[in-house]
Amino acid sequence: MEVPAPLPLSGAHSGQDFILFVKDDQAWAVSRTCTHLGCRINYLEDKEWIECPCHQSRFTREGRCIAGPAEEDLPTFPVRIVTGADNLVSAYIVEM
Numbered sequence: 001m002e003v004p005a006p007l008p009l010s011g012a013h014s015g016q017d018f019i020l021f022v023k024d025d026q027a028w029a030v031s032r033t034c035t036h037l038g039c040r041i042n043y044l045e046d047k048e049w050i051e052c053p054c055h056q057s058r059f060t061r062e063g064r065c066i067a068g069p070a071e072e073d074l075p076t077f078p079v080r081i082v083t084g085a086d087n088l089v090s091a092y093i094v095e096m
């Protein structure tokens with residue numbers, strides 16, 4: 001999945017099945033499928049964590065589980081950073 005740069009100031013972009021994060025020159029993506037029972041999780045910008053609407057499991061931006069009932073971290077997807085001729089980032093490719 002290709003996400004055009006730049007991302008919003010939050011440094012996050014929610015796709016259908018992933019959340020892409022960009023910080024400094026790093027980019028990574030985590031699955032949006034909760035590791036508890038599979039609900040679609042959301043990034044809460046003001047709290048800077050990911051939360052499941054079903055039973056409120058929480059995960060860090062890196063996908064680490066910090067509050068249950070989920071016990072497993074979120075799967076992550078590699079992200080390829082695409083730069084244009086001007087050497088600026090033009091897009092992020094989430095490899096799912």
Ligand code: FES
Nearest residue numbers: 034036037052055
């Ligand atoms: S399905 Fe996400 S916490 Fe239960």
